[in-house]
């Protein structure tokens with residue numbers, strides 16, 4: 001599919017924000033990538049165009065039946081001004097897994113990585129460079145057929161938008177308070193829990209609001225059938241340090257397979273720490289905590305990388321983890337992964353891909 005990517009120049013460019021006001025996902029860059037799918041042509045008309053509203057028929061399937069998948073990754077600026085992506089091949093492989101589950105035609109993974117690199121190179125000036133800051137990349141696909149009959153769309157649109165984002169934590173990591181949700185569930189086996197798709201988030205909002213009203217930061221989900229086994233947190237996977245071992249719920253079809261999760265498991269194994277991917281019941285976890293065996297809890301995801309958990313509440317039981325502070329292992333994982341992402345630590349695992357800024361920009365100018 002050696003198709004080319006066309007470029008349409010914007011009439012004027014936006015003013016870049018000051019680094020203090022970034023936040024998460026509130027500002028968008030000057031350009032976006034767009035590509036269409038039809039049964040006759042497959043994926044076609046790859047183009048980088050000025051960022052702006054898209055026009056869709058009100059009957060488009062995305063509005064009624066939610067046929068959508070998305071991804072989330074980041075471009076990082078190194079001290080020597082290079083630009084790195086972290087394991088984009090993993091994100092694209094997962095996007096195709098999500099496509100498969102949502103009955104969306106697959107993408108050419110290599111081609112979409114190429115599109116991401118080109119777009120990021122064009123938007124180089126938007127990549128913030130202070131510690132912890134990055135350019136968030138959001139590729140997504142929507143069904144666009146104007147048809148109210150329930151069937152898979154015959155036409156789709158793939159878009160990639162970029163948003164400069166601030167450091168998730170300020171100067172130091174601050175542990176979050178988690179509420180174990182025992183009424184609502186996020187996903188069930190056989191459903192779409194392992195796919196990165198809009199509906200999973202729509203289903204999670206009510207519980208998230210409830211947990212915030214109760215004074216918590218995020219929800220810890222239990223399995224959808226027995227409400228006994230731990231699945232994941234909000235938009236992060238979850239890990240528990242029990243004495244000298246680390247446990248994380250095994251992927252079971254209703255848990256999202258995080259790229260950060262996979263990277264943490266690889267690092268822990270490399271460091272000689274025993275990692276168990278297993279069914280973890282909430283009852284057992286709280287028993288371990290009672291016996292002072294639960295040493296650290298942390299979430300993993302692209303946004304925060306590692307998010308230490310300081311406090312857990314399940315029914316009438318509460319646990320304070322690591323005295324409400326960031327544990328040593330959580331800190332070491334955070335420092336290692338962010339070090340590799342920002343080029344401060346040598347990438348011996350081949351996890352990063354450099355965006356060749358000059359080459360990409362020259363290709364566009366031609």
Ligand SMILES: *Cc1c(COP(=O)(O)O)cnc(C)c1O
Nearest residue numbers: 235236237256258259260301302
């Ligand atoms: C994206 C996501 C994660 C984290 O995945 P990463 O690839 O590590 O960013 C975890 N859980 C859910 C529900 C997600 O959507």
